[in-house]
Amino acid sequence: MGKYHHGDVRNVLLQQAENILNEEGPSGLSLRRLARLTGVSEAAPYRHFDGKDGILAAVAIDAFERFAERLENVAANVQKHEERIMALGAAYVHFAVDFPQHFRLIFGRERPPLDQYPELREAADNAFDVLQRAVTSVNRRADMTLNEAATAYNRALAAWSRAHGIAMLVIDGMIVPPADQELDDFVLGLLAEDLTAPENS
Amino acid sequence: MGKYHHGDVRNVLLQQAENILNEEGPSGLSLRRLARLTGVSEAAPYRHFDGKDGILAAVAIDAFERFAERLENVAANVQKHEERIMALGAAYVHFAVDFPQHFRLIFGRERPPLDQYPELREAADNAFDVLQRAVTSVNRRADMTLNEAATAYNRALAAWSRAHGIAMLVIDGMIVPPADQELDDFVLGLLAEDLTAPENS
DNA sequence: CATTTATGTTAACAACATTAACATAGTCAA
DNA sequence: TTGACTATGTTAATGTTGTTAACATAAATG
Numbered sequence: 001m002g003k004y005h006h007g008d009v010r011n012v013l014l015q016q017a018e019n020i021l022n023e024e025g026p027s028g029l030s031l032r033r034l035a036r037l038t039g040v041s042e043a044a045p046y047r048h049f050d051g052k053d054g055i056l057a058a059v060a061i062d063a064f065e066r067f068a069e070r071l072e073n074v075a076a077n078v079q080k081h082e083e084r085i086m087a088l089g090a091a092y093v094h095f096a097v098d099f100p101q102h103f104r105l106i107f108g109r110e111r112p113p114l115d116q117y118p119e120l121r122e123a124a125d126n127a128f129d130v131l132q133r134a135v136t137s138v139n140r141r142a143d144m145t146l147n148e149a150a151t152a153y154n155r156a157l158a159a160w161s162r163a164h165g166i167a168m169l170v171i172d173g174m175i176v177p178p179a180d181q182e183l184d185d186f187v188l189g190l191l192a193e194d195l196t197a198p199e200n201s
Numbered sequence: 202m203g204k205y206h207h208g209d210v211r212n213v214l215l216q217q218a219e220n221i222l223n224e225e226g227p228s229g230l231s232l233r234r235l236a237r238l239t240g241v242s243e244a245a246p247y248r249h250f251d252g253k254d255g256i257l258a259a260v261a262i263d264a265f266e267r268f269a270e271r272l273e274n275v276a277a278n279v280q281k282h283e284e285r286i287m288a289l290g291a292a293y294v295h296f297a298v299d300f301p302q303h304f305r306l307i308f309g310r311e312r313p314p315l316d317q318y319p320e321l322r323e324a325a326d327n328a329f330d331v332l333q334r335a336v337t338s339v340n341r342r343a344d345m346t347l348n349e350a351a352t353a354y355n356r357a358l359a360a361w362s363r364a365h366g367i368a369m370l371v372i373d374g375m376i377v378p379p380a381d382q383e384l385d386d387f388v389l390g391l392l393a394e395d396l397t398a399p400e401n402s
Numbered sequence: 403c404a405t406t407t408a409t410g411t412t413a414a415c416a417a418c419a420t421t422a423a424c425a426t427a428g429t430c431a432a
Numbered sequence: 433t434t435g436a437c438t439a440t441g442t443t444a445a446t447g448t449t450g451t452t453a454a455c456a457t458a459a460a461t462g
Contacts, residue, residue: 009409025310027228030449040410043452047409052450085396107373108309109226128375157376158363158394165366172308174329175358193359194395195286210440231418241441244421248440253419404462411456418449425442432435 010048013038017055018062021101026056026110053112057120060111063102064123068130070095075134085135085155089163089191090184092131096167097183103167135159162191211249214239218256219263222302227257227311254313258321261312264303265324269331271296276335286336286356290364290392291385293332297368298384304368336360363392 016038020029031052035042049055074091078084096103105111106124114121135156144152166187169175177186217239221230232253236243250256275292279285297304306312307325315322336357345353367388370376378387 027311031451032449041412043412044410046451082397104310107369107375109305109373110228154390155394155396158391159396161366161370161376161391162359162363162396163366164370165362165364165368167366168308168369169362169365172310174308175362189355190359190362192397193356194397195356195360195363196283196393196395232420233418242443244443245441247420405460406462407458407460409456409458412454414453415451416449418447420446420448422445423443425440427438427440429438430436432433 009038009040009044013040013045013048013055014058014062017059018102021059021105022099025101026105029055031055053116056105056110057112057117059102060106061117061120061123063099063106064120064127066099066102067095067106068123068127071127071130071134075130085159086188086191088131088134089159089166090187092160092163093167093170093187094183096171100171103171107164131160132156159191163187166190210239210241210245214241214246214249214256215259215263218260219303222260222306223300226302227306230256232256254317257306257311258313258318260303261307262318262321262324264300264307265321265328267300267303268296268307269324269328272328272331272335276331286360287389287392289332289335290360290367291388293361293364294368294371294388295384297372301372304372308365332361333357360392364388367391 013034017029017034020034020037029052031045032042034055035045038044045055049058070091071088074087075084078087106127112120114124136152166175170177177183214235218230218235221235221238230253232246233243235256236246239245246256250259271292272289275288276285279288307328313321315325337353367376371378378384
């Protein structure tokens with residue numbers, strides 16, 4: 001009775017899952033509803049994914065890849081070290097603003113456990129490697145002292161956490177970027193603030 | 202048959218809910234299990250809370266209050282402006298590390314909508330006011346130019362987002378604070394990094 | 403062509419949030 | 433005190449969820 005091979009059911013499910021996720025977040029994504037919307041029986045998704053976590057993992061992998069791609073592009077196109085750090089931070093936040101649910105998924109606790117999905121772990125490691133490499137590359141020289149290396153590492157962490165904090169607070173609506181300014185400029189301004197500088201900047 | 206008035210059921214439920222939340226996060230908190238663990242019927246919680254969101258709201262209010270309390274203490278006890286910003290950032294992260302689930306609850310998307318729980322909104326506003334006020338108080342002088350005021354505001358945002366980013370990445374396990382260093386010192390170091398400074402700091 | 407595998411189905415299960423219908427303890431006015 | 437009202441408890445029901453089992457058929461493979 002049922003139609004078989006309506007096309008690439010797996011991809012249709014995945015695409016539909018991304019749509020739902022974008023609008024309602026991971027908790028609003030119900031497997032049964034997903035199946036219904038896709039026009040397939042309620043148990044069909046289990047033939048293509050390892051349950052709900054499996055679908056979330058697939059979406060997260062996709063998100064990690066797009067995320068890494070963007071960062072790589074930016075890192076490759078900005079030569080000067082300081083500028084590259086800044087540009088990466090801006091791109092980081094920009095991605096979060098463009099795909100807030102995906103961003104939350106890859107960082108939040110609804111992300112399926114990395115050790116249960118090797119491809120997910122790989123995608124995650126790759127994205128963070130891109131980030132870390134791009135930030136520390138210039139600093140990592142053979143003749144660095146231990147202290148200098150530690151400093152370079154701290155810089156990477158500082159840059160990363162700043163971008164992450166801005167991203168989170170913006171997509172949570174706690175920080176509202178000014179309407180009369182480009183998002184990137186706003187982010188660059190925040191990243192460049194030096195809290196130890198005198199007050200009259 | 203059933204015992205009535207086992208004591209303060211509302212508070213027992215709330216306490217139990219906090220326990221469960223600490224161990225398993227908001228998704229692991231099931232109303233029915235909560236009721237069972239509390240030794241009360243499965244519908245009883247609905248007499249004391251507005252469903253699951255109601256319980257989460259109550260927990261979140263509690264968390265906001267503890268959070269604000271800590272920040273207020275720190276702000277009141279540190280006089281120098283730069284030092285206060287830093288100390289607040291450290292306290293911010295420290296709270297997140299001490300109560301990761303509560304921190305996630307008050308910032309994440311599982312937090313019940315503020316406009317449905319006025320007390321929750323009040324608690325949230327209060328916490329952020331404490332933060333904002335403590336960071337900008339010294340800068341906000343009557344004779345400030347518009348530009349100076351904007352700068353002060355940006356500083357507050359920068360401080361906030363940095364602390365938030367560190368907090369998030371640490372409790373998500375993406376950043377692992379060195380074991381041989383006090384958490385506060387580690388955080389202070391990251392907060393003080395100036396990304397625009399020359400590389401050999 | 404026969405068999406195996408991939409992919410679909412329906413039906414069932416247990417857990418969940420929520421609500422309705424009902425019962426009793428505590429409170430308070432008459 | 434008594435009688436009504438309210439607060440707080442109960443059980444039972446509804447509808448949704450994730451997941452699995454039992455079954456059916458298309459596609460691939462020998």
